[in-house]
Amino acid sequence: MNEQILLAERPKGMPTKDTFKYEKIEMPTAKEGEVLVQTLYLSVDPYMRGRMNDTKSYVPPFELNAPLAGGIVARVMESKSDRFKEGDIVTGMLPWKRYSAAEAKNLQKVDPELAPITTAIGVLGMPGLTAYFGLLEIGQPKEGETVVVSGAAGAVGSVVGQIAKIKGARVVGIAGSEDKIAYLKDELGFDEVINYKKGNVKEALKEACPNGVDVYFENVGGEISDAVVSLLNKFARIPLCGQISLYNLEKQDVGPRVQTPLLINSALMKGFIVADYADKFPEGIKQLGEWVQQGKIKYSENVVEGFENVPEAFLGLFEGANLGKQLVKVAE
Template sequence: MAEQNQQILLVSRPKGTPKMEDFSFENISMPEPKNGQVLLKTLYLSVDPYMRGRMSDAKSYVAPFELHKPLNGGIVAEVVESRSSELEEGDIVIGNLDWARYQVADDAALRKIDPSVAPISTNLGILGMPGLTAYFGLLDIGKPQPGETVVVSGAAGAVGSAVGQIAKIKGTRVVGIAGTDEKVNYLKNELGFDEVINYKTCGNIKEALEKACPDGIDVYFENVGGEISDAVFTMLNKYARIPLCGQISLYNEENPDKGPRIQGYILKSSAILQGFIVSNYAEHFAEGAQELGKWVQEGKLKYEENIVEGFDHTIDAFLGLFTGANLGKQLVKVADPSK
């Protein structure tokens, strides 16, 4: 316990793209667990696009981060001291925890992980929030049917790459949209997407979509918003379904985004546009995680992790989400497990 403890605070609400100065690393003392609590050492920390929304104080689906308090999110940690009857030293757990090297938490707020199933980091990725987001958004809202065309934007991200593979498992034609040739190659050659459009080099995105989707679009898994979406909305088939998961292209916009109103397209195609957040499905997480784990073990569902080493680089890793640099789930590795 001689190690130094440290946490990351939000010190100002970002305007536009967050900057380093919006955050502060603070040295703090090592906390002591009380009865029913454990002391945790952070092993892996998840950075996610939705956190940008929590940095603003606008009303949203999750409460905003508080100023001058530690940021928080999904974290895999090791129990290093236990005053809980449920958990013991050496256990690996997951929870929504502070961005700190060490912290105490109530045992009830943690879920124990079985490290023998898959690498523990996957509980923040393909078997965790991003995998479950893909699973429930695509299957519950998108309802893909064999032979249909599924388009997914942000296709190389942690959610998007799972969406495309699950859509393939369900027998659909899958068209991804991504922003680098490396991602395009990965999605086509490694993950078996039928077509992938590089929106940065394809020229006219609508023409590229029309070529890639000769039978129109039945399901659009929406991660990005903006002009890519505008093009997709013009191509919806009757009864199209649009799971609306994110709008990453717009999170750093200071003013409300303007564009073609989409209602006309939704109306003409009797389509469904449905926003969601994975916690809407909390009651069904166990079922989803089991199915995802089965597909991973069968080799039907692959995943990439982009791991930045070191707590010091947490903010770099977060900011990287908005530059289109990441392939797969973005994680920060803070420490190795003790054993």
């Protein structure tokens, strides 16, 4: 038998385990042009929380009583396409199922010799590409500038900081535990890291950024964002990637308006999603792969074992449980 995870309810505020429902289903069969795949690793990502709401966004909402979907690394069990053969490792946006029948044209082959297969949904996949294009296309850090990254210990933020260092910038991260701070400073080479759970974030940022902020890579929103924006320099750039602190709020977030500091400083804030740069993905994957092989970019993965623990892994994202990319290992 196969198994899938459905969206059982649209959560109000923080999702719970009741938001998800497991269902046993029959094994799928591959049609012409399709492949039958077994899920090996499954990605859980903060943006999925927005898709649980029935509201307009940059991607359609998940349907009630239908399987959720996301980035998956899988093994081809049977192929009815000349694109893949049995045993190939592939990645794509697939439903949360142990086994799926997928159109071959929607999958990409993963080379296990290039890097561990999990990197296809991590540093060499959507999170890495989000960091790469958001920082370099919008942030455009220059040597000697100050780059601030919120959510710095996450899958995106940790790569942002390392690319900024490669470009010669001074990097200040914001994270939520002493373990994360030690990792970012000692392992990844961040210049300063602020624990937002301790003390006054605004005062800590002033001390860490004596020359102001030239680039702010925004992953979090809320009061942290307010504190950083107050320190913007002339012509500062803000790639707006995520707002994880707001995703589970039941009421509209209200805070200081950003228009005045943006206007005063001739600053740019631009929202983006990684798909905006889809035509440049090969370039991004190639460069990220080279940096990983050269040791210029390091990565961390937090792997939760077992398909039955997918909801737990997802909920952990909003509790700061993950260091780096949050994954679920479904099969060997």
